[in-house]
Amino acid sequence: MNKIIKKTQLSSDVFQLRVAAPLIAEERKPGQFVILQLDNEFGERIPLTIADADQKAGSITLIFQVVGKTTRRLAALKEGENIVSILGPLGQPTHIEKVGTVVCVGGGIGVAPLHPIAQGMKQAGNRVIIIMGARTKDLIILEKEMRVIADELILCTDDGSAGRKCLVTEPLKELCQREPKPNLAVAIGPPIMMKFCAATTRPFAVPTVVSLNTIMVDGTGMCGGCRVTVGDKTRFVCVDGPEFDGHLVDFDNMMQRLSAYKDLEKDAHHKCRMEMEIKKLKATTP
Amino acid sequence: MSHPTPEELNAKAHAALAQLEPRITQLKPKDRLAIPVQEMPAQDPHVRRHNIQEVAVGYTAEQARAEALRCLQCKNAPCIAGCPVRINIPAFIQAIVDGDYQKSVDIIKEASLLPAVCGRVCPQEEQCQKPCTVGKALKDCNQSVSIGRLERFVSDWEREQGKIKIPTVKLETGKKVAIIGCGPAGITVAADVRREGHAVTIFEAFHRPGGVMLYGIPEFRLPKVIVQQEVATLEKMGVKIQTNFAVGRTRKLLDLIKKDGYDAIFVGVGAGLPKFMNIPGENLVGVFSANEYLTRANLMRAYDFERADTPIFRSNKVAVLGGGNVAMDATRMAIRLGAQEVHLVYRRTEVEMPARIEEVAHAKEEGAIFHLLQNAKRIIGDDKGRVTGMECLRYELGEPDASGRRRPVEVKGSEFIMDVDTVIVAIGNDSNPLIRQTTPGLEHNKWGNIITDDAQKTSLDAVYAGGDIVLGAATVILAMGQGRTAAAAINKLLAEKMTQPAGR
Numbered sequence A: 001m002n003k004i005i006k007k008t009q010l011s012s013d014v015f016q017l018r019v020a021a022p023l024i025a026e027e028r029k030p031g032q033f034v035i036l037q038l039d040n041e042f043g044e045r046i047p048l049t050i051a052d053a054d055q056k057a058g059s060i061t062l063i064f065q066v067v068g069k070t071t072r073r074l075a076a077l078k079e080g081e082n083i084v085s086i087l088g089p090l091g092q093p094t095h096i097e098k099v100g101t102v103v104c105v106g107g108g109i110g111v112a113p114l115h116p117i118a119q120g121m122k123q124a125g126n127r128v129i130i131i132m133g134a135r136t137k138d139l140i141i142l143e144k145e146m147r148v149i150a151d152e153l154i155l156c157t158d159d160g161s162a163g164r165k166c167l168v169t170e171p172l173k174e175l176c177q178r179e180p181k182p183n184l185a186v187a188i189g190p191p192i193m194m195k196f197c198a199a200t201t202r203p204f205a206v207p208t209v210v211s212l213n214t215i216m217v218d219g220t221g222m223c224g225g226c227r228v229t230v231g232d233k234t235r236f237v238c239v240d241g242p243e244f245d246g247h248l249v250d251f252d253n254m255m256q257r258l259s260a261y262k263d264l265e266k267d268a269h270h271k272c273r274m275e276m277e278i279k280k281l282k283a284t285t286p
Numbered sequence B: 001m002s003h004p005t006p007e008e009l010n011a012k013a014h015a016a017l018a019q020l021e022p023r024i025t026q027l028k029p030k031d032r033l034a035i036p037v038q039e040m041p042a043q044d045p046h047v048r049r050h051n052i053q054e055v056a057v058g059y060t061a062e063q064a065r066a067e068a069l070r071c072l073q074c075k076n077a078p079c080i081a082g083c084p085v086r087i088n089i090p091a092f093i094q095a096i097v098d099g100d101y102q103k104s105v106d107i108i109k110e111a112s113l114l115p116a117v118c119g120r121v122c123p124q125e126e127q128c129q130k131p132c133t134v135g136k137a138l139k140d141c142n143q144s145v146s147i148g149r150l151e152r153f154v155s156d157w158e159r160e161q162g163k164i165k166i167p168t169v170k171l172e173t174g175k176k177v178a179i180i181g182c183g184p185a186g187i188t189v190a191a192d193v194r195r196e197g198h199a200v201t202i203f204e205a206f207h208r209p210g211g212v213m214l215y216g217i218p219e220f221r222l223p224k225v226i227v228q229q230e231v232a233t234l235e236k237m238g239v240k241i242q243t244n245f246a247v248g249r250t251r252k253l254l255d256l257i258k259k260d261g262y263d264a265i266f267v268g269v270g271a272g273l274p275k276f277m278n279i280p281g282e283n284l285v286g287v288f289s290a291n292e293y294l295t296r297a298n299l300m301r302a303y304d305f306e307r308a309d310t311p312i313f314r315s316n317k318v319a320v321l322g323g324g325n326v327a328m329d330a331t332r333m334a335i336r337l338g339a340q341e342v343h344l345v346y347r348r349t350e351v352e353m354p355a356r357i358e359e360v361a362h363a364k365e366e367g368a369i370f371h372l373l374q375n376a377k378r379i380i381g382d383d384k385g386r387v388t389g390m391e392c393l394r395y396e397l398g399e400p401d402a403s404g405r406r407r408p409v410e411v412k413g414s415e416f417i418m419d420v421d422t423v424i425v426a427i428g429n430d431s432n433p434l435i436r437q438t439t440p441g442l443e444h445n446k447w448g449n450i451i452t453d454d455a456q457k458t459s460l461d462a463v464y465a466g467g468d469i470v471l472g473a474a475t476v477i478l479a480m481g482q483g484r485t486a487a488a489a490i491n492k493l494l495a496e497k498m499t500q501p502a503g504r
């Protein structure tokens, strides 16, 4: 049982929860994640990155976007209520060292897991350039927090409602063309964004780390459901990752695997909507 | 052949007993050998293909009595030597004949902690029933006394009576023991150590305790209420169970001693690292490890399409690779989840299959299609990365290998395509590296299994290990056996610590 201490809505469908989890707060390092569950009988287990932690308060911060049944239920929980199961911290921590200049690229909700990494990179003495992208202005999260860390921050939106009107790959390419070019890129966001970030840095041979968020069940290496192809090897994201060399990840295979249950989810979503409609009807008809 | 109903089987037992009862005190071995083996009543295969309930429904009292009367009460009792935990088999069987079921259960529990589980899932044909004198006399191991079914009968009786005894716990000693993993090994150690009055906490990574008994072995073979009952008994004894706690991640193993003050640790984390074939196409959508498939279906309850949030792949034609219990369980689960065809693909012949005979028979009855001496070479997908077929190769048996089994060799040019949309890989488990990678100094062999001495002690002080993490993927009873040995060693260690003068 983990109590929700504070709940904040960051954008229309993005929420931030501060949750009591003293042991996880004590052990966690940037880059690690938890698996949570809202109902031990029939609930599903979903991975969420730990965005931040407060050892003294014994709490961790989770940031998530409402995309399916579990995240919708999670968003409906109130302060003081409990999350039944949280397992963590899982995965390998980010390898943080002083390399020189690090470009951190965050797309949409990916800015949340990127935040502790950017922080760590800065603390290690790196020059940190942050590129943040979102579809539109309202979906930008953690801008203030990121500005505190960044030596340089580039904001982009698809519709130009804030910052530059472009995809994150555009400034990323410009940075790679600069002399000296960055020593490392870290890209976290939707798979398609990470794929194109890796494609952008590849010709410049800028090492690029990506953080993968695959389907998971146990999160301890027991099931292999989270596996991805990296180079010509199969790796388990939950124990070997979540971070991998972006130039070696087979993103197409990963995206296909992510969509394994899409049809079923649509069914469930549809059913859920129907039920809500029916409830509404029932409530309005005397 | 129509499927015999439980009523018909009971009638047979009734008839056999009617003949015997008048001269029950003077039965000769010849008479006992003449009693037919009592068949296990089971759900009709056509019905059970569509439900998740237990297949074998258990002996009736008359069947149990008839079967128990088949035992010759051998002086040398070769069956006991075949039992990994040395249950006093003739004694518990005699108690059934005497109608004293409670005594029967008590005798079993002197040696075994999980009889309702073992009576269901032990490979008896390889253990106690293999050397049984009755089987030998009738020249057929399948004709041995059905020891496992009798074990199940009395332990089910106890549970149904609601009479499960909570073992007495001695006065608190002030010592504490951490147990990692709540499978059969961990559960056994917890009970034996707690009895001596030591405080016990089990740390389990999953959200529910039970280990493979919960997430691997399906409901239709081992109802989860049985596992829950065993766990409830532990909790009544005062054992604490901390779920959602992955040792190595949530806390390092040795921090349990250093930071949290545990006096001893038992590691029973199971095997838990699925092996894949390393063939092309294995990461396509629609290829699963048996662990993933079964965990979704069992632990996450995905078989309950209506209520479970966890999805499971909807398949029409499934191929399962492997020949062990895990492969049979995956096969039978896929059938229940609605697949039209389930093909079991195994490299050797049925004789070499490591699965229990009963499981193989059940899978066939339920309509699994066996492809022996064949193996997958490559999995084929469409432009969306979804499985559309599997290329296979045929094999023939060559010379015996180191294990004495004839080695399958591929038949050149025998490739053919099997039309499937799902492939489940069930070729075994290696040991999960989580603990060993995060615990310096914990010695392991080249397969990653933790090395222990005869008392199950590892290379680290006060750290013991047992079950699949030591044995490699093995069995419930062997895990339990090692658990008992480890518990005895831990109890001894703590007793010694307590007699040492304070301050040392």
Ligand SMILES: Cc1cc2nc3c(=O)[nH]c(=O)nc-3n(C[C@H](O)[C@H](O)[C@H](O)COP(=O)(O)OP(=O)(O)OC[C@H]3O[C@@H](n4cnc5c(N)ncnc54)[C@H](O)[C@@H]3O)c2cc1C
Pocket (backbone or CB within 6 Å): A220, B121, B122, B123, B180, B181, B182, B183, B184, B185, B186, B203, B204, B205, B206, B209, B210, B211, B212, B213, B216, B217, B218, B245, B246, B247, B248, B268, B269, B270, B271, B272, B294, B325, B326, B329, B356, B432, B434, B435, B466, B467, B468, B469, B473, B474, B475, B476, B477, B479
């Ligand atoms: C599908 C299937 C069918 C089987 N059928 C049979 C059968 O018919 N008969 C038979 O005798 N045997 C069978 N087996 C084998 C049998 O289940 C195992 O040998 C037995 O369960 C091993 O017990 P264990 O206690 O060592 O480990 P497990 O039962 O594997 O339990 C280990 C527990 O430790 C937990 N854990 C792992 N890592 C950590 C960690 N770092 N921190 C905390 N907890 C952790 C796991 O979540 C798990 O709950 C089968 C196995 C499978 C997979």
Ligand code: SF4
Pocket (backbone or CB within 6 Å): B070, B071, B072, B073, B074, B077, B078, B079, B080, B089, B090, B131, B132, B133, B134, B145, B147
């Ligand atoms: S060997 Fe068979 S017949 Fe003999 S005591 Fe054991 S169970 Fe009975």
Ligand code: FES
Pocket (backbone or CB within 6 Å): A215, A216, A217, A218, A219, A220, A221, A222, A223, A224, A225, A226, A227, A236, A237, A238, A239
């Ligand atoms: S989630 Fe099961 S192995 Fe990674």
